[in-house]
Amino acid sequence: MTIDRLDLTAKLYQPGVYPVVERVAAGQRSAGPVVVDLDPTTFCDLACPECISGKLLNQGRFSPERLAALAGELAGMGVRAVILIGGGEPLAHRGTRRVISTLGEAGVAVGVVTNGTMIDHNLEELAAYASWIRVSVDAATAETFRLVRPDRRGGSVFDKVIGNMRKLAPVKTGALGYSFLVIVRRGPDGAVEGNHREILPAAELARDIGCDFFEVKALFDDEHHVIGLDPAILAEVSAQIVAAQALAGAGFEVINSSTMDSVRRRDGPVQPKDYHRCGVTELRTLVTPSGVYVCPYHRGNPAARLGDAVTEPLPEIWARSDRGLVDPSRDCRFHCARHDSNLELGEIAAGRGRPVLDRDHDLFL
Numbered sequence: 149m150t151i152d153r154l155d156l157t158a159k160l161y162q163p164g165v166y167p168v169v170e171r172v173a174a175g176q177r178s179a180g181p182v183v184v185d186l187d188p189t190t191f192c193d194l195a196c197p198e199c200i201s202g203k204l205l206n207q208g209r210f211s212p213e214r215l216a217a218l219a220g221e222l223a224g225m226g227v228r229a230v231i232l233i234g235g236g237e238p239l240a241h242r243g244t245r246r247v248i249s250t251l252g253e254a255g256v257a258v259g260v261v262t263n264g265t266m267i268d269h270n271l272e273e274l275a276a277y278a279s280w281i282r283v284s285v286d287a288a289t290a291e292t293f294r295l296v297r298p299d300r301r302g303g304s305v306f307d308k309v310i311g312n313m314r315k316l317a318p319v320k321t322g323a324l325g326y327s328f329l330v331i332v333r334r335g336p337d338g339a340v341e342g343n344h345r346e347i348l349p350a351a352e353l354a355r356d357i358g359c360d361f362f363e364v365k366a367l368f369d370d371e372h373h374v375i376g377l378d379p380a381i382l383a384e385v386s387a388q389i390v391a392a393q394a395l396a397g398a399g400f401e402v403i404n405s406s407t408m409d410s411v412r413r414r415d416g417p418v419q420p421k422d423y424h425r426c427g428v429t430e431l432r433t434l435v436t437p438s439g440v441y442v443c444p445y446h447r448g449n450p451a452a453r454l455g456d457a458v459t460e461p462l463p464e465i466w467a468r469s470d471r472g473l474v475d476p477s478r479d480c481r482f483h484c485a486r487h488d489s490n491l492e493l494g495e496i497a498a499g500r501g502r503p504v505l506d507r508d509h510d511l512f513l
């Protein structure tokens with residue numbers, strides 16, 4: 149059997165990770181995270197008005213030497229998968245190429261979330277070692293790209309991004325994705341502006357480039373609450389997603405993110421949680437130049453900071469830090485993508501877990 153890569157609870161039952169999952173479900177600490185989100189730098193060459201990390205940008209990076217050492221620490225700790233991401237554009241750090249090859253050669257799975265402007269500088273390593281590369285494009289034309297993803301001078305680098313994806317598509321060994329965050333706002337004159345009319349053409353472009361998947365997502369505010377859409381715009385967006393889904397096939401997948409389902413259901417901003425410890429923080433962590441944090445939702449939150457990986461080796465931080473400093477019932481009242489994983493850990497603890505799978509499929513828990 150295969151498992152859907154968005155099925156985060158099924159991923160817990162893979163034999164390569166189940167022993168640690170079982171220990172964590174029983175309330176024990178892990179010897180190291182299974183998955184690490186790594187921000188090599190807080191620098192970004194774009195200036196997207198809706199950037200969720202806007203306040204955290206351009207505040208530092210790992211030195212190339214420290215970044216290289218960190219890659220070795222991750223491999224040495226037995227981390228199974230690393231996602232290069234930001235706060236910041238991960239491919240903007242000149243040390244990222246070496247991180248990708250160190251991890252790839254050590255057998256650690258690598259995922260990359262990028263704005264696409266610097267794929268060409270990292271092409272060889274991305275092609276050889278990345279299990280997946282997700283490019284945040286959010287547009288189908290240069291003009292709309294300028295509106296939602298302007299560079300720091302207000303220009304559009306759409307052609308550069310698409311050109312880079314076209315360079316990567318024929319040489320990649322992993323999956324290439326085109327991500328589309330639906331952005332609708334009031335412009336300076338009060339009129340509605342956004343990218344919501346470009347979903348279908350963007351999906352067509354993604355398929356033409358040779359992408360493996362196209363993903364539509366809803367926007368979040370600074371507090372991680374999903375932002376609703378006006379009913380008429382939502383209808384237009386939904387119709388385009390349906391039309392885009394007709395393009396799927398022959399290795400091209402169209403993913404309707406669960407965040408869009410939240411918009412459709414008009415979910416409120418609060419996702420109550422009745423547990424006080426997040427087991428997922430034993431399985432995943434976030435490493436950034438400003439600190440190591442329990443998860444990306446708490447990026448930059450001093451109350452969720454485990455240590456400083458600029459000055460201290462990650463294994464030491466992991467050995468002495470308390471991942472229980474976050475209480476989900478109090479600190480994570482927004483929608484968390486790993487809520488179901490935490491509930492599943494509760495099922496395993498109660499003896500109601502599912503059978504372990506026969507092989508590993510996707511270690512990006």
Ligand code: SF4
Nearest residue numbers: 426443445476480484
């Ligand atoms: S429950 Fe809280 S700490 Fe755990 S992954 Fe979700 S947001 Fe992070």
